[in-house]
Amino acid sequence: MTTKILKPARLDYHDQNFIQQLEYLLAWENVSDAKVYDTVKEIITAVRRRGDWALLNYTRRFDRVSASSMNELIISKQQLHNALESISDEQRHALETAAARIRTYHERQVQESWSFKERNGTRLGQKVQPMDRVGLYVPGGQATYPSSVLMNAIPARVAGVEEIIMVVPTPDGVINDMVLAAAALAGVHKVFTIGGAQAIAALAYGTVTVPRVDKIVGPGNSYVATAKREVFGQVGIDMIAGPSEILVVCDGLTDPDWIAMDLFSQAEHDEDAQAILVSDNLEFLHEVDYCMNHLVQGLERSEIIKASINNRGALIHVPNLKAACDVVNRIAPEHLELSVANPEALLPDIRHAGAIFMGRHTAEALGDYCAGPNHVLPTSGTSRFSSPLGVYDFQKRSSLIHFSDKGASEMGKVASVLARGESLTAHARSAEFRIKK
């Protein structure tokens, strides 16, 4: 056999330093480069001041396109439709199947307004409404993912957002038909071929051509991520994503080739991606190691996989599946595969994970495309406090408070005591005006 090219770290739950080793393995920080930050600041200021003019100039410079007016950076509904007609039947069928399943799943997430009445006639509640207008960033160039268009746009549509504005840069004029076809299927309303920090600034503040949105979602490079962080507050944003991760828990009875390929399906994303296998079967960990070294050879993206597995991959031996759940909760992974006989039995012990793939047949890759749930998931341990992208990210709530005369009089007394306790006299007097004498 040739020399092993993949050398994932080996950890053992019983090691005295296990926690430290695990923390070292997981360490990751989204550091923004100071240079990137300065450039982004400059771009945002220019787009705010000079609008379309700045947007057009940056797009010409960064994307090497020859547009002479913003009109040339708009993709018409007809072009989207043409793209949908131009792809193969097989591709169209796959996109349509995925879109339908994503829609069906997300329809379960729609939240409704509610209210209730108290005995004295006071009514309290919450009004739930969609946002008016949302911006969707789609990366151009090498990494153009039509699946990402579906995953971001469909929940917004299901929420009832009236207008979805998509931006996608077209470096050197290159456009991806699958991306446009996905936009047509997902019900995107307008597409501009702009990208980078300038596209984020245009969406956040609006220009004559690009309408201002209420929230910006979608992945992007470090300029895009930095710009999103910068405009947060002016508009809503989704999470700033870190590298992709998968954690597989296996009892040793799944085909090791399957598990090896599942690990690769995240490792191939990028060199910083993290793929970890946890098992109570030491022999199985050896087998998967062997299979990984065997299977990697045929893959196009073997160099990325190699970097990812050798820098951040790991095989972790645990005494039992209970301990595996403990490891899961410490990692709070983006993707968790429970490749065991009875995944339901482990579920109550799982506190933190973006998406849980249950049973030997549920490959994580199915979730990336067509299972139905969203593939935009919390990374880098953020599933401790955040959720998959969903319809709830495109709805917002307003509290409803309607006091009856009697209710206002009763509660006015309570508010008065508390307001005076906080030395807020105008608060107190405003409440006291409604107390019946």
Place this chain on the structure above:
Amino acid sequence: MTTKILKPARLDYHDQNFIQQLEYLLAWENVSDAKVYDTVKEIITAVRRRGDWALLNYTRRFDRVSASSMNELIISKQQLHNALESISDEQRHALETAAARIRTYHERQVQESWSFKERNGTRLGQKVQPMDRVGLYVPGGQATYPSSVLMNAIPARVAGVEEIIMVVPTPDGVINDMVLAAAALAGVHKVFTIGGAQAIAALAYGTVTVPRVDKIVGPGNSYVATAKREVFGQVGIDMIAGPSEILVVCDGLTDPDWIAMDLFSQAEHDEDAQAILVSDNLEFLHEVDYCMNHLVQGLERSEIIKASINNRGALIHVPNLKAACDVVNRIAPEHLELSVANPEALLPDIRHAGAIFMGRHTAEALGDYCAGPNHVLPTSGTSRFSSPLGVYDFQKRSSLIHFSDKGASEMGKVASVLARGESLTAHARSAEFRIKK
């Protein structure tokens, strides 16, 4: 009559420049001071490196307390209980009434896990769980608000958060009994008398004494806000709040004294607070102006009110209530009072508002203390895309995907086409392994 001391801006919906004037009036940016930013960075780094030692030193320096160990910066359960016993019966009753109403309202926001089964046996769903541990920042010094403790801690408790850690600085050793009493009532688990950026850093990264939390909520000064923005990603945070605002829509038939005092109840918060009245009755706008000038004289915080009303306050004349709703939606206010005969009739036209106070008797101040809904609301137009603090802010979701053999085989084909379209071969092969031959 003496000279008018309050001079709110006067705007008219029919003015050609109305929109520009309105935008000028609303303009507000949360600019972080570069000096504050550098100090915060330094403090966070120090607390991450030196933990309790740094925390203790900063607390001694900034809060002028003489503690010689972290143990002296812990408030015991007994102290919380004692504080609750020490306040007056009237205050205790008011706090308990408020707490009970806040709890009842928020219990309606609890979200449950769900799942559904497809015909081929595939099960999809979402698991909803509380976060493990949450940090609550409570400002010390001048602005200590017991109501804020209730509003932040109770939703976390209702969500089922196991541990709520409160931090409150005690400058010069001063402790507010009402704040501690509120913490006792709200079910806070641990209290540390620390504050500023050092408290935020301790909660985000953990020290030997202060446990690391999953999310930090609660208001604070610019150091606290900057620190929260900085640790976002390591932990979750609530919104960074801008100055408080109220927008009152009135048909001219509410007592003008009531409306004047309602405007003051926000204006008294701080000099940057914004109070705006919109009415289709020009005569009424004059009356409220008169009442404001009359009422302001008796108030403790008249200087703050004067600054707020003269810099950022406004009286806006609109042709009708339909136009008033248009103004509401452009402003997207934190607090909206619909002081009209039939507020229900306007509700369908209201797109953006943090909380809606309906009818002449629903003073906004009731919502600050004891109506039930949360008083932590989106400011500065952010109600376009965000919601009141709620139980949903302390719950998080994990997608559940459990494919049957048959489902995995069918969907494997779809995923394979899409993955190959994106040149992600390992994704494709991982899915293809599950296709039945």
